[in-house]
Amino acid sequence: xxxxxLEWCVSVPKVELHAHLNGxxxxxxxxxxxxxxxxxxxxxxxxxENVIMxxxxxxxxxxxxxxxxxxxxxDHSTVTRITKxxxxxxxxxxxxxxxLRTTPKRNDSIGMSxxxxxxxxxxxxxxxxxxxxxxxxxxxxxxTFNGSTRKKMYVRFLLSIDRRESTEAxxxxxxxxxxxxxxxxxxxxxxxxxIVGNWSTFLPALKFAKEQGLYITLHCGEVPNQEEIxxxxxxxxxxxGHACCFDEENWRKLKSAKIPVxxxxxxxxxxxxxSSIDIHHFVDLYKAKHPLVLCTDDSGVFSTSLSREYxxxxxxxxLGKTEMFQLAEIAIDFIFADDGVKTDLRATFEEAxxxxx
Ligand code: 6MZ
Numbered sequence: 001x002x003x004x005x006l007e008w009c010v011s012v013p014k015v016e017l018h019a020h021l022n023g024x025x026x027x028x029x030x031x032x033x034x035x036x037x038x039x040x041x042x043x044x045x046x047x048x049e050n051v052i053m054x055x056x057x058x059x060x061x062x063x064x065x066x067x068x069x070x071x072x073x074x075d076h077s078t079v080t081r082i083t084k085x086x087x088x089x090x091x092x093x094x095x096x097x098x099x100l101r102t103t104p105k106r107n108d109s110i111g112m113s114x115x116x117x118x119x120x121x122x123x124x125x126x127x128x129x130x131x132x133x134x135x136x137x138x139x140x141x142x143x144t145f146n147g148s149t150r151k152k153m154y155v156r157f158l159l160s161i162d163r164r165e166s167t168e169a170x171x172x173x174x175x176x177x178x179x180x181x182x183x184x185x186x187x188x189x190x191x192x193x194x195i196v197g198n199w200s201t202f203l204p205a206l207k208f209a210k211e212q213g214l215y216i217t218l219h220c221g222e223v224p225n226q227e228e229i230x231x232x233x234x235x236x237x238x239x240x241g242h243a244c245c246f247d248e249e250n251w252r253k254l255k256s257a258k259i260p261v262x263x264x265x266x267x268x269x270x271x272x273x274x275s276s277i278d279i280h281h282f283v284d285l286y287k288a289k290h291p292l293v294l295c296t297d298d299s300g301v302f303s304t305s306l307s308r309e310y311x312x313x314x315x316x317x318x319l320g321k322t323e324m325f326q327l328a329e330i331a332i333d334f335i336f337a338d339d340g341v342k343t344d345l346r347a348t349f350e351e352a353x354x355x356x357x
Contacts, residue, residue, distance in 0.1 A: 005314065008321065009307040013096040013352045015331035015345070016295060016306050018217075018241050018262035020160070020191070021102035021121070022069050023298025024086045027052060030300070033072040043071065057270040057302065059222065063193045065301060074105055076112065076120040083124025089299070091131040091153050093307050096348050097335055101158035101189045104173055114176050118159070122183055125155060135184035137338060154345070156337050157185045158217065161202055163192035170205035177214055186336040187215030187238070194222040199231050206235065215336040217262065221245045222273055233257055239334060241295075243281060244273045255290055260334040264297035265312050266304040277316045286317070293331040325353065 030052055038045030051068055073082055083100075090098050102121060104114035125135055132152045159177045161170045177185045188209045190202055210216055217239040220232045224245035232240065233253045241262040246254065254261075263282050268274040274281075285292050294309045296302070314324050329349045332342050 002311075002315070006307060006311045008356075009310040009314070009324070010093050011356065012307075012310070012325055012328050013094050013345075013348055014306050014310070014328050015097045015293065015335060016090055016095045017099045017239070017293050017331065017334065018264060018295035018297055019086075019090070019098065019100055020298050021083060021086055021100055022066065022073055023301045024089070024100075024296070025069065025073065025082050025300045026085060026089065027300060027303075029082060029085060030069065030072055033078060037072065048072070059194070059271040059273060062271055062298075062301060069301075070105070074107060074112070074117075075110055076116065079117060079120035080124040080127065083121045084127045087125060087128050087133065087153075087155060088130045090306070091128070091151065093305055095153065095306055097154040097156075097332070097337070097341070097345055099156045099158055099186070099336060101160050101191070103160040103162045103191070104176055106169075114172060115179075118176060118180060118185075121157070125184075134341075136182060137184065137186075154337060154341055155184060156335075157183075158187045158189045158215075158336070159185060160189040160191045161205065163190065163194070163197035163202075165192075165197075165201075167201050167204055170202050171208065174205045174209040174212075174214070177209065178212055187217060189217050189219070189241075191219045191241075194219060194225070199228050203235075215239075217241060221250070222271075226250060233259065238336065241297075242268065242273070243285075244268055246281075255288060258291060260291035260293065261285060262295045263292050264295050265309055265316075266302045267297035270302050277312070280316070282313065283317055291330075291334055293334055294327065321356075325349075325356070 034045055034048040037043045048068065051065060073079060104117045106112060106114050125133060132150050133155050134152060135155045159173050161173050174188060177188055206216055216237040218232050218237045219242060220240040221229045221243045226247050229246055229250045233250060236257060237259060239260045239262055242264060243254065243261045265280060269277055294313055296304055296306050296309055299305055310324055313319060332345045
């Protein structure tokens, strides 16, 4: 990786639309949490260390790793801590608009409801101190210190439905999203292990969400389940994530429906969903001018960052700085926030292009 090119990618303002909170936790934080739980005898630290340090990240293993991460992170104060850190990490590499997604979790044994989980997330957001954060559609709600003119970042939330969940649990998440609209929740994501669960289980909740005006993004085609992929495209979500394993017919459908695709290069390669970067479907979509946006997916789990994803696209597909900048800027069209935010972001990019030239 060329240092100068990576630094340039850092300096470009960027829009992140596909980032899972618990997949974006710093390794150093996971270790610290594991040590505390190890000392308490809840887990064996060295076992956890082995899992976190291992490079093997096939799709199946990734979901095992998430179960472990959730053991380390799922109490209110830790959820608050990781939210603050993850937002600050994105801000540090010039992400100017972040749509952060997370699965609201219920855990009766520690008195956690989906709502109290999300309240802990919101507390983490409010604790961000390195940038001013706008998270509310009702107007700027920031945490400005001493009147300093610091960088500003927009943050919005997507609530994820895990494919392990029931129709009722999915519906509870949608209702929670509706309740939290004023706090910056803009939509619903369907994610989790793609070989688990059935589309028909989630459809009632997703339909209801769409009817209520929430935006929808679906993990679609991480495994070659053509029937499900077809049903998902027919549902007309506002975006989809991944789109790796489409047959020709579904690929044609996707293109004619012009559904924007969240592309996660490193994640697809590390999970072996795509066997090599040279045959990644980014190229086909990019050449067809299909709406797409580069994203990290799980920057902690896959040891990446949004700047690295841009750098990887540039070096793998031969895109120059002008194309890279345009790619970053066009992502504004696919965000789930309102037009006022889009206008403000366009102005940010206009300012940036003057400085970068
Ligand atoms: C599908 C994924 C994923 O929600 O606990 N998640 N779902 N495919 C992927 N590709 C690798 N990466 C992450 O964040 C972690 C959760 O996000 C989903 C999984 O459900 C995982 O448990 P939260 O914050």
